[in-house]
Amino acid sequence: MRLLLRRLIATLGVVLGVVVLVFLLIHLIPGDPIDVMLGESALPADREALRHALGLDLPLLEQLYNYIDGLLHLDFGRSLHSQRPILELLVERLPATLELTAAAFAITLALALPLGLLAAARRGTAWDHGAMSFSLIGVSIPHFWLGPLLILVFSLWLSWLPVSGREGVGAVILPAITLGTALSAILARMIRSSVLEVLSEDFIRTAYAKGLSRRQVLLRHALPNALLPVITILGLQLGALLAGAVITETVFSWPGIGLLTIEAIQSRDYPVVQACVLLIALSYVLINSLTDLVYALIDPRIRIGIRVGAGA
Amino acid sequence: MNPREVWPAGILVLWALAGLVAPWLSLEPNAIHLERILESPMTGGGLGFDDPGRPLLDRLIAGPATSFLVAFWVVGLSSIAGTLIGSFSAYAGGFWDRLLVHVIDLFLAFPGILLAIALAGILGPGIENVVIALTLVGWVGYARLARAQVLSLKTRDHVLAAIALGVPRARIVRAHLLTLISAPLIVEASFGIAAVVVAEAGLSFLGLGVQPPEASWGSMIRDGTRYLLVAPHMVLVPGLAMVAVVLAVNLLGDRLRDRLDVRGGA
Numbered sequence: 001m002r003l004l005l006r007r008l009i010a011t012l013g014v015v016l017g018v019v020v021l022v023f024l025l026i027h028l029i030p031g032d033p034i035d036v037m038l039g040e041s042a043l044p045a046d047r048e049a050l051r052h053a054l055g056l057d058l059p060l061l062e063q064l065y066n067y068i069d070g071l072l073h074l075d076f077g078r079s080l081h082s083q084r085p086i087l088e089l090l091v092e093r094l095p096a097t098l099e100l101t102a103a104a105f106a107i108t109l110a111l112a113l114p115l116g117l118l119a120a121a122r123r124g125t126a127w128d129h130g131a132m133s134f135s136l137i138g139v140s141i142p143h144f145w146l147g148p149l150l151i152l153v154f155s156l157w158l159s160w161l162p163v164s165g166r167e168g169v170g171a172v173i174l175p176a177i178t179l180g181t182a183l184s185a186i187l188a189r190m191i192r193s194s195v196l197e198v199l200s201e202d203f204i205r206t207a208y209a210k211g212l213s214r215r216q217v218l219l220r221h222a223l224p225n226a227l228l229p230v231i232t233i234l235g236l237q238l239g240a241l242l243a244g245a246v247i248t249e250t251v252f253s254w255p256g257i258g259l260l261t262i263e264a265i266q267s268r269d270y271p272v273v274q275a276c277v278l279l280i281a282l283s284y285v286l287i288n289s290l291t292d293l294v295y296a297l298i299d300p301r302i303r304i305g306i307r308v309g310a311g312a
Numbered sequence: 313m314n315p316r317e318v319w320p321a322g323i324l325v326l327w328a329l330a331g332l333v334a335p336w337l338s339l340e341p342n343a344i345h346l347e348r349i350l351e352s353p354m355t356g357g358g359l360g361f362d363d364p365g366r367p368l369l370d371r372l373i374a375g376p377a378t379s380f381l382v383a384f385w386v387v388g389l390s391s392i393a394g395t396l397i398g399s400f401s402a403y404a405g406g407f408w409d410r411l412l413v414h415v416i417d418l419f420l421a422f423p424g425i426l427l428a429i430a431l432a433g434i435l436g437p438g439i440e441n442v443v444i445a446l447t448l449v450g451w452v453g454y455a456r457l458a459r460a461q462v463l464s465l466k467t468r469d470h471v472l473a474a475i476a477l478g479v480p481r482a483r484i485v486r487a488h489l490l491t492l493i494s495a496p497l498i499v500e501a502s503f504g505i506a507a508v509v510v511a512e513a514g515l516s517f518l519g520l521g522v523q524p525p526e527a528s529w530g531s532m533i534r535d536g537t538r539y540l541l542v543a544p545h546m547v548l549v550p551g552l553a554m555v556a557v558v559l560a561v562n563l564l565g566d567r568l569r570d571r572l573d574v575r576g577g578a
Contacts (some may be wrong), residue, residue, distance in 0.1 A: 017418040025434055036436070140559040142510050144517040144530070145551035148537050156541045243423035247514055251537070262518060265433035277430045281422045288421075 003296060011289045018285060022278045023067045026270050027060075037080060037268050050080075054271070076275040081267045086275045089260060094279075096166055097256030100249065101241050103176035104183070108241075111184035116191025120226075121218055123196065131188060138185025143244050147178040147251035164253040175252045179244050183237050190233055194226040201225075228298070235291025239284035246280075317567060320560035327557050330373045331380030341374035342366060342525045350543040360545040362535055368549050371527040375550065378528045382439060382521075383508040386446040391501050393447075394454025399493065401455075402462035403485055412455065419452040428511055432520040442521045446511055450504065457500055461493035499569050506561035513554060529554045 029036050033056065034047050051057050054077075055066055070077065076086035119131035154174060155163040162171045198204065199222055207217045246258035253259065257276050264272035345365040353360040358369035401412040419427070431445035465471060466489070474484050513530030515521035522528035529550040536546030 013414070014417055014421050017414070018421050021418065021422075025430060028431070028434055030435065136562060137555075137559065140562055141555050142514060142558070144514055145533055145547070145554060148533065148540060148547045149551065152540050152544050152547065239423040240425075243426040243429075246426060246429055247518065250518060261429070261433075265429075265520070270434065273430060273433060277422075277426060280426055284423055285421045 004293070007289060007292060011285060014285050015282060018281050019068060019071065019278065020064065022274050022281065023064055025274055025277065029270070033270065037270065053078075071278075076278075077271045079264075079269055079272050081264070081269040081272070086272055089272065090257065090275060090279060093255060093257050093260045096254060097242075097245055097249070097258060099166075099172055100175055100179060100245055100254055100256055101238075103172045104180035104241055104245075105238070107176050107180035108184040108187060111180070112187035112191060115184070115188040117195060117218065117223065119188065119192040120195035120199065120222075121214075128192075131192070135185040135189045138181045138188075141181065143178055143182070143247045144251060146181060147175070147248060150174045150178060151252075164251075166255055175248050175254050178251065179241060179248045182244070183241055186237060187230065187234070190230050191226065194229050195222050198222045198226045228295070231295055231298075232291060235288045238287050238291075242280050242284055314567070317564060320563040323556050323560040324564065327376050327560075328380070331376035334374050334377045337373065339370040339374050340367065341371040341527045343370070350539060350546075352543065352545050353549075359549050360543070362532070362543070362546050363539055366525075368532070368545065371532060372529070372549060372553055374527045375529045375532065375553075378439065378522055378526065379509045379512050382443055382446070382512045383505045385443045386450055386508045387501050387504045389443075389447045390450030391454045391497065391504065394451035394456075395458040395490070395493075395497060397451070398455035398458030399462045399485055399489055402459040403466055403481070403489065409459075412459065416452055416456050416459075419449070420456075422449075424449050425511060425514060428515065429518065429520065432515050437520050437523055439522060442512055442515055445515075446508055450508070453504070454497065454500060457496060458493055461496060462489050465489055465492055499565065502561065502565050502568060506558050506565070509561075510554075510558060 026033055033054075034042075034051050038047060038050060048057075055063050058066070074087055076090070078084065079086055079089060082089075115131040115134065119128040122128050151163055151174065154161045160170075161174050162168055165171060195218075204217060204221060207221045212221075245256060246261055248254065249256045249258035250262050257279060261273060261276040261280075264270070264276065343366060345361060345367070347365070348361040349365040350363060351361045351365075353368075358367055359372060360368050362368055362371070397412065401409045428445045428449045431448060432441055435441035435444060462485075471484060471488050474488050479488075512521055513528065513533070516528045516530030517534045519531075519534065522531050524531065532550035533547055533554075536543065536548075536550070539546055
């Protein structure tokens with residue numbers, strides 16, 4: 001319970017920090033943000049109107065207060081471009097991003113678990129080398145190249161899947177592979193080293209000694225223990241997935257939050273940029289806090305406060 | 313040198329060479345040959361031509377100069393700033409160290425490339441802003457690593473002895489701590505170069521980095537995505553080069569890590 005409370009307070013602190021940092025983003029615009037948004041030839045009356053609408057004519061602390069107050073009422077302001085409430089835009093785009101990241105995550109697990117386990121179980125064999133080569137290549141291919149490459153092969157040459165957009169069955173497949181490959185490569189590597197570490201422990205020898213099959217030892221005894229350290233990394237990597245979605249969605253014109261971010265940057269719609277960055281960063285914070293909790297729940301050693309491994 | 317390190321090292325040498333000597337080669341990365349627009353490597357010469365008819369080979373060789381410059385500045389600035397901030401704060405302890413931990417936590421609350429995209433988007437496109445954005449994001453990793461290393465070193469005997477002898481703080485950090493933590497930091501920086509090169513290419517791909525007509529592998533891939541069907545070489549050429557370089561860095565980074573016996577980032 002105390003752990004829960006401590007985590008909650010720490011998380012709230014980070015959330016507040018994230019909000020302040022995102023709020024400050026708009027003040028990083030070199031020169032006058034109004035000039036950047038409207039162009040220097042805008043009429044003085046329009047400039048003042050926008051400055052007032054954005055609250056930029058108020059003292060900084062008051063702006064921050066208004067910003068946080070708005071967020072607490074789920075008011076992200078209005079888009080400068082379409083004049084629509086930003087919340088509406090976010091709600092409209094969120095399902096696409098959730099679908100993409102969920103599909104990418106599924107692909108990640110489907111690839112990484114068997115590969116990592118196989119590599120560890122057959123250490124030093126061709127299976128191991130193959131899996132690790134895949135892993136090395138997977139982390140070395142950037143999203144913005146894998147995406148076009150997959151489109152070229154599977155959409156243009158083979159005509160199996162749509163080039164872009166979210167229409168029709170299977171539209172999510174290529175974007176999900178694009179987004180999930182790097183993560184599955186990283187994860188396969190971690191699972192391998194984690195399983196190898198567990199396999200050298202005494203209880204594994206005991207399991208063999210009591211006559212269990214290799215398969216049983218691997219799946220029932222080694223894997224669950226090996227997955228513990230992997231889970232913490234997974235939380236961090238899910239954040240990478242959210243960030244990678246920005247590029248992947250741009251490649252595939254996938255109408256999610258990532259594409260919205262880039263569209264907003266291109267049309268200098270800074271309130272929308274702020275809202276998107278805030279949404280992605282807060283989801284990331286939330287995921288990481290949840291991972292920590294899950295980790296504590298499934299590993300009793302942490303729950304009772306014994307530090308495992310090299311804690312800082 | 314281990315034979316398995318030869319080809320990645322070769323790729324990196326070629327890449328670095330391209331980055332360093334490109335300005336002195338008589339390249340014409342921006343020369344437009346209207347009669348050769350989108351010509352493929354099979355029919356045209358070299359590596360083919362892009363949409364305004366510029367030679368891809370020249371652009372491919374000219375590209376690394378940009379990424380190189382960005383990587384040099386970003387890794388240089390962020391590793392120096394991060395290391396100094398991280399090691400001094402760990403050494404000093406107390407209020408400043410607690411503050412630094414909170415700042416690090418805050419920056420780590422953003423998935424790295426997202427903050428870079430937002431910063432580059434808000435600062436406006438261009439190479440200088442890419443350097444600023446990636447440095448603002450990048451120093452945190454070095455600061456965290458340096459802090460952790462110094463924390464584990466500062467109670468070692470030789471440091472305690474130096475304190476007892478009245479050696480000034482700055483000198484202790486420089487002579488007794490920084491020298492010992494340099495190995496993991498060098499490994500981090502070697503991966504950092506690859507990360508920055510990919511990040512720069514990613515930002516240029518999104519149109520936030522290098523501005524046309526200047527060549528960068530990221531912006532070349534961006535140009536190519538519009539002509540995938542008729543001119544796939546526009547995407548394949550810079551992409552393959554990019555993957556080769558990142559692969560080489562990752563391979564050598566692994567070896568370096570093994571050799572220096574640094575524990576993985578996990």
